[in-house]
Amino acid sequence: MPIAPLSATSLRPAGLAPGMSFETTAELEDLEGPLGQARATEALRLAVSLGGEGYNAYVMGPPGAGKRTFVMRMLGRTALEAPTPSDWCYVNDFADPRRPGRIELAPGRGRQLRADLDRFGAGLRDVLPAAFESRDHRARVHVLEQELEEAREAPVNEVRRRAEARGVALLHGPIGFAFAPVKDGEIVGPDAFHTLPLEVQERLKRDIGELQNQLADVLRAMPDLERRHRERLKEVNGTLTARVADELLHELRRRYADASAVLAHLDAIRADLVERVHELLAAIEGTNEIPSALRKLLADTPFLRRYGANVMADHAERAGAPVVHEDLPSLSNLAGHVEHHAHLGTLVTDFSLVRPGALHRANGGYLVLDARKVLVQPFAWDALKRALRAREIRIDPPERLLGLMGTSTLEPQPIPLQTKVVLLGDRALYQLLSILDPEFPQLFKVEVDFDDELPRSPERDREFARFVATVARREGLPPFERAAVERMLREATRRAGDSTRISADAAAIHDLAREAAHVAQGQGRTAVTAPDVHAGVEAQERRAGRVRDLLDEELRRGTLLVETAGARVGQVNGLSVVTTGRRMFGRPSRITARVRLGRGEVVDIEREVELGGPLHSKGVLILSGFLGGRYCASTPLALGATLVFEQSYGGVEGDSASSAEAYALLSAISGVPLRQSLAVTGSVDQLGNVQAVGGVSEKVEGFFEVCRARGLRGDEGVLVPASNVPHLVLRDEVLAAIEDGQFRVYPVRTLDEGLELLSGVLAGAPDARGAFPPDTFNGRVAARLAELAAAARTFAQGDRDGASGHGHGHGRAR
Template sequence: MAIAPLSAHQLRKTCDPSQFDFETTAELEPLNDILGQERAVKAILFGIGIRREGYNLFALGPSGTGKRTTIGQFLDRKAAAEPTPADWCYVNNFDQPHKPHALRLPPGQGVVLRKDMEQLVEELRTAIPAAFESDDYRTRRQEAEEEFKERQEKAFTELQEEAREKNVALIRTPVGLAFAPLKDGEVISPDDFQKLPEETRKQFEQDINELQERLQSIIFQVRQWEREARKKVKELDRQVAMFAVGHQIDELREKYASLPEVVEYLDAVQKDVIENVDEFRKPEEQPQVMGLPMPRPLKGPPLLRRYQVNVLVDHSETEGAPVVYEDHPTYNNLIGRIEHIAQMGALLTDFNLIKPGALHRANGGYLILDARQLLLQPYAWDALKRALRSREIRLESLAQALSLVSTVSLEPESIPLDVKVVLIGERLLYYLLHLYDPDFSELFKVEADFNGRMARTPENNLLYARMIGTLARNEGLLPFDRQAVARVIERSARLADDSEKLSAHLLSVVDLLREADYWATTSGHKTVTADDVQQAIEAQIHRADRVRGLVQEEIRRGTIMIDTTGERVGQINGLSVIALGNFAFGQPNRITARVRLGKGEVVNIEREVELSGPIHSKGVLILAHFLTARYAPNYPLSLSASLAFEQSYGGVEGDSASVAELCALLSALADVPLKQSLAVTGSVNQHGEVQPIGGVNEKIEGF
């Protein structure tokens, strides 16, 4: 069977510019749809539309295919039509300060409540001292104090008169009150007391003992009167504080009557203000250390901080549901953190130092994360799964959870979580998570698989032209003429490694458009031409092909031995592809085969020295069994053969050298020379059929 050689047009499928009915892309309508990603688009629409637990999305596909851009566009449209979620604030828990309360407020009301509380505190700092400095308060307090003094003085006066009637004096000593006998109005000295008749002494002692008991009773009664007086003063203070505070907080109660949680918080504030009313009466002092004022951030939390409102999430300027992209998804950046203030060698904190995470900001909307970055951060993946499973955001210090520090910390009230999470990553990452993490399939039930290629049809060519025009318009580039568009499409097919496909790797296309625009601008063109696109392609290749140039130089100098003329037995030119970064190039390799009598073994020298990859070793085993089945089906094949990649000092992988190795082996067996002007590539199966392989463009150019 004669094999017809391929013609030039069969080697490269060109794009005919005449199929386009425009002169430049400036005439084309913008392309708002996502090109070549119908499957992924349907998955995204389904994923963001279904509101069920566990239906989060994982966008998988090669990087540069526009996963983030596509998802962002759909989420922005969807979120704009959805209601704006609630604000979230943390306020003080006056009963248990280490467990702050979370308040849910309508959008924009968090900042309003914070300002109202700030204004309330300022007004109370003025109103409370003024109320306690009023004449009415002073009069009522003075009355309570005077009543106590009068009762005290009356009791002691009566005691003194009773003692005087019994010729006993009540005197004050350094250790307290005491009684002493009197004679002629003078206190009797101890010596004179002993000279008194025994009956008189006994009477004095009896009277003094009775008076002493009476004194103890009066002192006990005075203490009760003092407590009653303090209680009256405290009740008076409470009434005055209630008068000063009540109408201020009543206004806020009326304002937030539709929010029971806020009303309950205001009740707690009123109760705490009344209990700590003395703090509002003290002048504010600047803390000092060794005579120097402390910086304000190091003061520690003052008492009045307890009435502040920490607005964790503010949606006062948000329209629709939030769409949040967290480019650095650490544990703290995801679930929030509790900050501390260093003061005198100690770490202090309060509810005002609670900071939000991406989950807080995206609550009620959508959160986009890079899967690889998320998995690289310690404990971030576990924290995200825990939040999605429990459907709440629980703030916990990572250092405290791991027992790395033992400082005073907080246990904030958990916040209910309603968020749709979208992870973006490579296909391999998705499959590995699906295989090794049992929680993954329960939490991310929707996969949006982005294709790296699309069909090359006349309809898609026109859509590709519109996409080029849209990208050029968005990037502020010069318009592309139809010849330039055709050259970009040809380059796209080359990037797709298939003449019937176009590349969906938008990043590569955008880079080419930018560089073509640069060369067109440098040349003074008003539109980008095919020559500008070609110059951009050649510049890209030139920047990356240093190693290819060195390899070709070594071949020309004979350092790498490649024959391109004559014929040789058991020797053939194979073709390999070397990929370095974003650039791949083909390289010819000399493959040789040697045979002799033996036990039917084909020795792969690369495998023997552990330079052969598993796929290459598989290819050699397949061709060995093909030889056995074809030429010795009924008895052992009495040969021993060896195959080698000459001057190969690195690993060999892939099965595309199978046909070349088979040709070299058959040439050595039959002693038939092979033309060295030819290079061979392709894999072979056990039936001897040649199979397609990749990298054809690079291999042809490499030879």
């Protein structure tokens, strides 16, 4: 029974579900969540709600599926109901400044602590100099100085009194103390000294020696006096400083009475200030105006910065948990880093130069990262895993991770980490990480897999219409008419390559909606119509059609040889798909076969020259199995054949042309010509069944374009696998030609059905003995193969006879 072509009605995809009644999308509600994706939604909800180690999520799916938008919206809604996490601050550890200390505070109090400590520093800058300028403090310092002076002068005066009693004067000059004899109230010079009696000279020398020893003892005690004076002065200054600090810190201690870590740090500030104030005073020693000099010193130096707070996580204005998306997940952007600045030719740093990373900002909430971007950043992937595994954020400089010596830096105390990490990536990367990184499955236990395509159903149609309505409202576009939504749905179905499914490529739907709305607005319409959507589709195809148009031009000019009329032996029009970017289009290719006497080999020229991929080569090898199994079950296959894609200058991959190659090969064997007005697609198995292939709509349209350019006669068409019929979503012009009887699409299940359509000759079925009727296509193939087998036997026998005769002759000659 001949195969009937498909009708245009059967090929036209169904519109929106009949129960949906609306004029424009303005009447529809927004769609919450992604289009379809129930499995992905359930998985992400599990990752968000389930506690425990390692329940982070890896979200994967096709590009444009809206993974990031879906994740950010879902996490945003969940975060609103979650508790707001704590603030974290770094403060100076005065005992070990290289290891800044951490302080955890209630949300918003980190910013408050920073402001309070800044006010404390500002107050200290004003109050401390004023305290040192006070009359009471100056009086106490004056008393200490007088006491020091008296303590210095008393022993010297005692030595002076003893010297005078012995007729010796104690002189105090610029270079120190000296003793000189005195006579009649006058200093005795060296010349006069030598005129004195010898016994007087000897006595004076003894007395001066003793006095020098006594003075030396007195002078040796002077440093002790000054040290005790400095200690007493330091104690006075410290007491004053402590009083000033207590006055300034009193309100802070009351305000942070419930924060033990802050109280401990305030005590540390007080102790450090009391300890360090003498360094400030030493820096301005010798200045007459100590208060003004001290005020200037505090204003011009970073001394007071040591008493501030560096807020690493600030949630003062946040309701709920944070949701952070880091677009550049480098090591420093993830885990934070320590900055340095130049000071006197040296790079220096302190706790105030520690900078937070995405982990700090997302602590207590959710962190969204692009998996591929994390992996390409040096050390970032290891740092992320280390933080999740240890549940703490540790700031390590890159040179330390490399084991190198670098600039002196800080080692801030690690901050406890409690966050959910969501990675966005593709399936291939997920599989590689699962195989190559043993830690990955333990840290990312939840697999959130987006569907590439969604099955059609009334409920899905309603969701699609609401999705278009949502896009229009959020983008500020005009509403879409019902017919426009149906045209959008048809395009989504076409992108899925299946009339029973729609594509999950939300980005493509977004783009088409924007472009259709642009067309409508350009025409002054207040609603988007179906022709507007059609215009948007055509514009997209036109933009991506440069290569397609070039190939079409070469076909029209005859540079690429493709026949669409007449009949040829061993030649058939195969169909392939060319991909440019995210667009596909079909093009016909001339496939030819030649046969000869051989050893049962079907040579794939594409494979021999390394232009054929493994799947294409597999399809050709299957043909050998098909030929031997059907026609030569009890006799050798004495065939030598070659198959080639004519004028193919690039790689050929896939088995979708194996049925076309089978037709060409069987035609070459039988000598039966095949119609060139028909093109073929479909793979074949060893039993002769035609199997489904991809890109079937584009392939049909590609041959249609060639036939239309040459003028449709009504006998053109395409043979497609019957199992591919649900995948046909053809353009309007193709459906119109089918409806007018100008073009045909034939569904075939077996090679026999295709042979009958291509040749007009009955395929023929084997009898009980496996023999085919001689006047059928298969009968002619079997007869020709039998002839080749007989010729092979005759040739082989001749070789044996020739070899035997040659041997006898050789023997006689000898």
